[in-house]
Amino acid sequence: MPGTVGRVPTPAGPVPGAPVPDAATAVGHHRWDGTTLGPHESWDPAVRAAVELVLASPAPMALHLGDELLLLYNDAYAELIGDRHPQAVGRPATEVFAEVWRRPGVGEVVEHAYRTGEPFLEKEIPLPLGHDTGGLEPAVYTRACSPVRDSLGRIVGVLSVVAETSPATRQLQGLSEFAAALSGTLTLDDVARVALRYAITSFDADRVSFAVDEGGSGGWRMVRRVRGELVDEADERLPPLWRRGPADWRPPVVVSARSGRAIFTDDGQPLREIAVDRHDQRIRALAAVPLRASVVRGGLTIGYRSAHAWSAPERALLAASAELIGQATERARRFETQHGTAQLLQRSMLPENLPGLPRLRIAARYDPGVDGNAAGGDFYDAFVLPTGDLGVVLGDVAGHDVQAAARMGQVRAALRALALNDPRPDQVLTGLDRLVTSLGAEAGTHELFVTVVFGVIDLDREQLTLASAGHPAPLVRCCSPTGEPRAEYVEVPLGAPLGVGYRPATRTVAFTPGDTLLLFSDGVVERRRQGLSHGLARLAESVAAAPSGDPRALCAVATAAVSGATEDDVAVLAVEYALRPSRSARMEVPAEPTAPSRVRHWMTAQLTEWQVAESVIGAAVLCTSELTTNALLHAGTAARVEVDLSPERLLVSVADSGSRGTVTRARTETLSSRGRGLGLIEELSDAWGTDPTVRGSTVWFEILTPPA
Incomplete structure (x- = not known):
């Protein structure tokens, strides 16, 4: 064949009499x-x-x-x-x-x-x-x-x-x-x-x-x-x-x-x-x-x-x-x-545990964008201040690479240090702006900027003080004992991002029992070919329509509020001011064949002691048993069951710690299908979802409790 393959004229056909190769x-x-x-x-x-x-x-x-x-x-x-x-x-x-x-x-x-x-x-x-x-x-x-x-x-x-x-x-x-x-x-x-x-x-x-x-x-x-x-x-x-x-x-x-x-x-x-x-x-x-x-x-x-x-x-x-x-x-x-390397880096720079307070329930969720191989700059944090108040923050460092994740770690650590010294939100962001400007000068770039919202929750005064540097406005879900839930954006003065000329300003609003604060990154509401106003409206509608103000449930609601795939990372932090303190308990579940049975007995005794309605106990025990079985089968390691009971709802989560172990079990045919169990959870609970972690995952469900 000639060397200029693809440029010769179309031949009339094979040479007469010559064999045609396969x-x-x-x-x-x-x-x-x-x-x-x-x-x-x-x-x-x-x-x-x-x-x-x-x-x-x-x-x-x-x-x-x-x-x-x-x-x-x-x-x-x-x-x-x-x-x-x-x-x-x-x-x-x-x-x-x-x-x-x-x-x-x-x-x-x-x-x-x-x-x-x-x-x-x-x-x-x-x-x-x-x-x-x-x-x-x-x-x-x-x-x-x-x-x-x-x-x-x-x-x-x-x-x-x-x-x-x-x-x-x-x-x-x-x-x-x-x-x-x-x-x-x-x-x-x-x-x-x-x-x-x-x-x-x-x-x-x-x-x-x-x-x-x-x-x-x-x-x-x-x-x-x-x-x-x-x-x-x-x-x-x-x-x-x-x-x-x-x-x-x-x-x-x-x-x-x-x-x-x-x-x-x-x-x-x-x-x-x-x-x-x-x-x-x-x-x-x-x-x-x-x-x-x-x-x-x-x-x-x-x-x-x-x-x-x-x-x-x-x-x-x-x-x-x-x-x-x-x-x-x-x-x-x-x-x-x-993906595992990138996410391990990302999550290692986020707080391992969020604080537990008698009247404040806190949850957060981070999901990578479409390219899960990149470590992003989204971050969140919640910590108790020397005054006894709670500081909450959610931000986004520009970039989707290891450098962005490293800068995110610097910014988060600096913000906590500044807040522990002087918790006023405007002063914290002013000091942080100087740090970001310095980091940009050190790196020789004018493209380093950070959007962030920082707030302080004062339970004694029942108020929330916020400052924002170019970040989407926080959302507060208000739920009075007699009225329908509503979700409203807090009109925080929108300053420029850190590193490009932030000017301090704050806004203080009421934060009363029954309210839930939701901080989120722009990946929650931004979609291609959809206006930002549409995403913000959908988020507010979904949060207001949620069955409860539980922070874990609202994090799941927020990440699914706007349809369509996002190309950005998604970070959400929710804080609920509970009407009354909740009661909680946990059980470490070994990877043994008898574990689901032990969980059922423990759950029944615990909820009976708390005087939970029998209808709720039956549904919760069945759902927890199914999730425990799933965790042991797919992870093969010990699991942890956590129960949190408030006057409005029962929240149960089952967390595994990996996927490399081996489960010892006598019989497996009864566990060959999970469709029936998850169908029951879908039917018996008011909300449920999954939260990924660095190692393993957490599956949770929520059941609203009837009035006493």
């Missing part, structure tokens, strides 16, 4: 070093894996690679394009299909997928793939286009699947939709959810499982789904129930992942050695395929309760699915590593 031969012998892609050996591993996937597939598939959309395809696709093969290999698709490329719905679809990363699916359309003379007769096709990404997640091409509409092509259509769903996953938990949901529906399987290695520890973890298992939207909020095993674990999915070879059983008892319940014991046919990822080891299984012969198309579809899962798994592993 697609794999044409691709292998093509001089790729004469194209913008360079030699095949230098291609990214993810791209090479996609090429192998296409060439091995019995379905018509093509890859459009690079900015020129250079064409590469398999034998089934070669049959569709007729005498354009083999000259089409390695040439821009715009030249191969020059006479039809600019027709509506032909070339623009591929170009749009490459440019935006958005997948495309169109059913039952006529595609002019062959020449007008001697080509294929008009037929109806289903076409799907999905972006192809390299190991760094960058779009490097487009995968096109084209086939005549038939029951078989519905699976190919599902494969394209599956690729699109995997492209939106960030963590291994996300990959597991998408992979299991796809596998059990696309293959109409009775049991599916997904396994991946634990990295440096040498162990494995596996998660499964069985037909009929209830998994609803509430269940999807919690991590999948991973089962963990040692490095020499013997489930077929792990054996396949370790060896790199697929295992197919048409009829037998493939799970007899590792069966944990009747679902495993009843499986007779099983396919286990490795992910074939370059860094992460893992596998996927599909199982049936009756004998099943694995056809060549099924095996090819399984291999293609495993390739897609493997790429997503590697991206997720990299993200989790970077």
Whole structure:
């Protein structure tokens, strides 16, 4: 082939009498070093894996690679394009299909997928793939286009699947939709959810499982789904129930992942050695395929309760699915590593514990923005002043990198030191402004600025004094014993951000029992293509409509008040001035099979002693037992149950401390599904949610108590 591949005129067809090579031969012998892609050996591993996937597939598939959309395809696709093969290999698709490329719905679809990363699916359309003379007769096709990404997640091409509409092509259509769903996953938990949901529906399987290695520890973890298992939207909020095993674990999915070879059983008892319940014991046919990822080891299984012969198309579809899962798994592993480091840095600079006062209940929440790999500059704090008052602060240092997080730590520490010396909010921010100006001069930049709001809550005077430096106005939820709750923004004089000319000013307002103060960052209310006023209005409406003024519940309400994804970090701090002091208790729960039972007995005794209504006790004990079971299963470590009772509501939280331990349990089949438990929590509680922590997570629920 000539060296100027992609610039030669469209050939009339193969040389008469010369044998036509198959697609794999044409691709292998093509001089790729004469194209913008360079030699095949230098291609990214993810791209090479996609090429192998296409060439091995019995379905018509093509890859459009690079900015020129250079064409590469398999034998089934070669049959569709007729005498354009083999000259089409390695040439821009715009030249191969020059006479039809600019027709509506032909070339623009591929170009749009490459440019935006958005997948495309169109059913039952006529595609002019062959020449007008001697080509294929008009037929109806289903076409799907999905972006192809390299190991760094960058779009490097487009995968096109084209086939005549038939029951078989519905699976190919599902494969394209599956690729699109995997492209939106960030963590291994996300990959597991998408992979299991796809596998059990696309293959109409009775049991599916997904396994991946634990990295440096040498162990494995596996998660499964069985037909009929209830998994609803509430269940999807919690991590999948991973089962963990040692490095020499013997489930077929792990054996396949370790060896790199697929295992197919048409009829037998493939799970007899590792069966944990009747679902495993009843499986007779099983396919286990490795992910074939370059860094992460893992596998996927599909199982049936009756004998099943694995056809060549099924095996090819399984291999293609495993390739897609493997790429997503590697991206997720990299993200989790970077994300964990960034978030550990971020959270290490935030207060580990918020103060507990008899009449003030405090809660905070921090969620990273879209790019969870970056450490942001959002921060919050709450601390008791020498006067006995409570100081509260929430701010945002410009930037989303390690330097921003480091400056955030400096600013937060300096603010607390200034407040402990002189707690007047305007004086605190004036001193902080000098620090930020100094840090900017030291760094040689004029782009260092900080927005912050600082307040002092005086319980004796029942008032709140605030000062703001360019930060969104705080929100106060007022709830009198007789009136409807309302939420109002405090009109604090809006000074310039620190570092760009802050001028001190304060505002003092009433803060009486029943009120809750909410401080928040702009990530809570700002969304693309939505005005700031819309976000502020939605936040106020949601806070006013909340079932109670409990600070933890309001933090969850605030972060979900405005629809749409945010590209900024989200920080919220809430302080409730309780009508009467609350009562609280906690229990440390060991990772033992009897733990849920012990929690039920402890909860019943504690709430009975507090004279809680029997209807509330029954609901609370059931919900707490379910959450404790979930925490022990998915974290595998000890958990902590905390109960807080006020005259208005009962708040229960269950916190785990990690995801690396092993739970010792005698029976597991009764815990195989969490959908029923979370459905009950959704039904029995007035509000519930999850709060991420540095290690592990906290799940909580709230039940309003009836009047005495």
